[in-house]
Amino acid sequence: MISFSEIFSEFTALLAGPDPDLLEIVFLSMQVSLTATLLACLIGLPLGALLAMRDFPGKWLVTVLVNTLMGMPPVVLGLIVYLMLSRSGPMGFLQLLYTPAAMIIAQTALVLPIVTALTRQLIEDSWKDYREPLQSLCVSPWGCVQTLLWDNRFSLMTISLAGFSRAISEVGAVIIVGGNIDHLTRVMTTAIALETSKGDLALALALGFILLVIALLVNATVYSTRMRFA
Amino acid sequence: MNRLLPLNISQLHLQIDQRQLLNCINLRIVSNGICLIMGHNGAGKSLLLRCMHGLLKPNSGTVSWNHSGADIIETRQQQAMVFQKPLMLNRSVAGNIHYVLKLRNLPLSLCEHYLKSANLESKGEQAARSLSGGEQQRLAIARAIATEPAVLFLDEPTANLDPQATRQIESQVLNAMHQSIKVIMVTHDIAQAKRLADEIVFMQTGSVTEHTDAKQFFTQPHSDAARDYLSAYLH
Amino acid sequence: MKKLALTTLLTAIIAFTTTAGAFAKNNSILVQSTTSTANSGLYDYLLPLFESETGIKVNVVAVGTGQAIRNASNCDADVLLVHARDAEEKFVTDGYGTQRHDLMYNDFVIIGPAQDKANIRELSNVIDALHEIADKNAVFVSRGDNSGTHKTELKLWKETGIDPTIDSGKWYRETGSGMGATLNIAVGMGAYTMTDRATWINFKNRGDHKVLVQGDERLFNQYGVTLINGDKCQSANVTQGKLFVEWLIGDKGQSEIANYRLNDQQLFHPNAR
Numbered sequence: 069m070i071s072f073s074e075i076f077s078e079f080t081a082l083l084a085g086p087d088p089d090l091l092e093i094v095f096l097s098m099q100v101s102l103t104a105t106l107l108a109c110l111i112g113l114p115l116g117a118l119l120a121m122r123d124f125p126g127k128w129l130v131t132v133l134v135n136t137l138m139g140m141p142p143v144v145l146g147l148i149v150y151l152m153l154s155r156s157g158p159m160g161f162l163q164l165l166y167t168p169a170a171m172i173i174a175q176t177a178l179v180l181p182i183v184t185a186l187t188r189q190l191i192e193d194s195w196k197d198y199r200e201p202l203q204s205l206c207v208s209p210w211g212c213v214q215t216l217l218w219d220n221r222f223s224l225m226t227i228s229l230a231g232f233s234r235a236i237s238e239v240g241a242v243i244i245v246g247g248n249i250d251h252l253t254r255v256m257t258t259a260i261a262l263e264t265s266k267g268d269l270a271l272a273l274a275l276g277f278i279l280l281v282i283a284l285l286v287n288a289t290v291y292s293t294r295m296r297f298a
Numbered sequence: 299m300n301r302l303l304p305l306n307i308s309q310l311h312l313q314i315d316q317r318q319l320l321n322c323i324n325l326r327i328v329s330n331g332i333c334l335i336m337g338h339n340g341a342g343k344s345l346l347l348r349c350m351h352g353l354l355k356p357n358s359g360t361v362s363w364n365h366s367g368a369d370i371i372e373t374r375q376q377q378a379m380v381f382q383k384p385l386m387l388n389r390s391v392a393g394n395i396h397y398v399l400k401l402r403n404l405p406l407s408l409c410e411h412y413l414k415s416a417n418l419e420s421k422g423e424q425a426a427r428s429l430s431g432g433e434q435q436r437l438a439i440a441r442a443i444a445t446e447p448a449v450l451f452l453d454e455p456t457a458n459l460d461p462q463a464t465r466q467i468e469s470q471v472l473n474a475m476h477q478s479i480k481v482i483m484v485t486h487d488i489a490q491a492k493r494l495a496d497e498i499v500f501m502q503t504g505s506v507t508e509h510t511d512a513k514q515f516f517t518q519p520h521s522d523a524a525r526d527y528l529s530a531y532l533h
Numbered sequence: 534m535k536k537l538a539l540t541t542l543l544t545a546i547i548a549f550t551t552t553a554g555a556f557a558k559n560n561s562i563l564v565q566s567t568t569s570t571a572n573s574g575l576y577d578y579l580l581p582l583f584e585s586e587t588g589i590k591v592n593v594v595a596v597g598t599g600q601a602i603r604n605a606s607n608c609d610a611d612v613l614l615v616h617a618r619d620a621e622e623k624f625v626t627d628g629y630g631t632q633r634h635d636l637m638y639n640d641f642v643i644i645g646p647a648q649d650k651a652n653i654r655e656l657s658n659v660i661d662a663l664h665e666i667a668d669k670n671a672v673f674v675s676r677g678d679n680s681g682t683h684k685t686e687l688k689l690w691k692e693t694g695i696d697p698t699i700d701s702g703k704w705y706r707e708t709g710s711g712m713g714a715t716l717n718i719a720v721g722m723g724a725y726t727m728t729d730r731a732t733w734i735n736f737k738n739r740g741d742h743k744v745l746v747q748g749d750e751r752l753f754n755q756y757g758v759t760l761i762n763g764d765k766c767q768s769a770n771v772t773q774g775k776l777f778v779e780w781l782i783g784d785k786g787q788s789e790i791a792n793y794r795l796n797d798q799q800l801f802h803p804n805a806r
Contacts, residue, residue, distance in 0.1 A: 247594035265713025267738030
């Protein structure tokens, strides 16, 4: 069995002399997951707010559906995106399969329900207090969305972080639509899966710790921004 | 003369969940000044205020401002309302004023004036939600006045405030009146009503039982109900 | 100001996603491959040589043979490199590939724990070894994923006349996973399993497991390479894919395959005619 000193020495070696391959993988992970989170937030935040504020027939069904999609297994989502983007699929002409763009699409779809569902719950609670005053001021529907999103910005940051965590840590979707191609679509999680399949558990775990360090840095950055604006 | 007056309410009925809450209300408010709506809890004061402001749609009857059948939104934009528990937007004190100035396309430089009027000029950068109850209420009133309304609705603005805070609110209300804003306000405080009111609307279980000049209301109320109400508070 | 920032951001994202799509396609080919050739490091050795000669970038998706063939049937490949002759030939007769070429071979081995409960260490006949394992109810881990290795293993069981799947979940355990995951499980459970030699030599988490049976000609492991049929898959990069196949089965590719060594052992033996 592997020892912790073995993992630790791999870890320090990776940190001490970060080789270009590792940096490339780390950079791509960040690029893909941050872009996916950003896209999911651009869509999911207003969508969640609208869902909270608007009454329409079948609203409960949409709400339950979005909440359910939070539990979407990444592998299943990866397969769906694969079938869409495959050269023989309906969107094959885009030539996106096995590219970072495909990974961004898959992770956006994975993060979107999380951001939408959590935003809906949050905004629904505060909409109770805002509805009449904003109605009294004759704020437009889109203005209401903006006001509620801005006033809940700190909680929404945490929601975005939850989305990012989901994206950066998943392997099932990106390995199917990205293919784990060296120097093209290999990210932290697929590299960890690869090293595990090679039986190099120490290296796999060390990569896992690097992933955690990255997540820590992102969280710390967001938290310090929050402190500054609070 | 106020651009929205007179207010004509006729045959107004309001039902929510099968319960008759406002019952055949006829009311005509003509003159400027401060109008107080009084009555026991559950008499329908806040509901009437919301109907006047267009936040609640009556089941039947009409609310008309200045003889016009103008669009409800257009009318509401010329009015402002301060709720019993005022909403503080999650931003600075000045940010709360900026919000409505931007909404009405007014210059942001006016902010300072309104902060001063609420006695909050030193707290512009502070988070609005960190203000005390009285300060929050003052900010809410200043924010409402900043929309440059013709009519200002106030729903028990001094409930739960100490006498000094109450006085500060009252002076803000009087200032508004002096700027020819028609003030329509719900209150339970009879002493306050005596200090502020020009006219009184007295309500009982969903109906308006009395609408008179303030002086007359306090000396010779028409209805038994109003007499009971006043004496209960005097003893 | 806020709007401007947002617009810039969106433009950047759109620009990024479209270029990301373009540069993968440009002057590169896509190979659906079995995992053993990728995990053994063979591609890390071969592909830079091919790339410097031709300027063509080779992108490798390494999955089990079953999945590789399925992906290629969806036209998501220009070249297929796997090790399941029957399935490859069916792929060609179904019209997905043009022609299958023998490329190279190595062999499968049976590995197991050092204490060797079924006592198969001295056996040179793999059928006898499987009989012993079944008789002793010694735990045997199978890929169970329709891969090339799994197909070969099932062929061997058929020869023994034993149907191990009857005891699936008892001594016969199907992981439904790749070779690496299956080896990790076998080592973890102290079980026997069958693996290709290249993956085993490159595998780090061996515990006390050893190669116990090898050298039986039934354990022969043939790799083949197939060019995707451009008539069936319009979007396939057939021209450059063909260059790669011809390079692999040509003198240069064949001698470089023979040159690749790991831990002083030759992993693959070229045998294109």
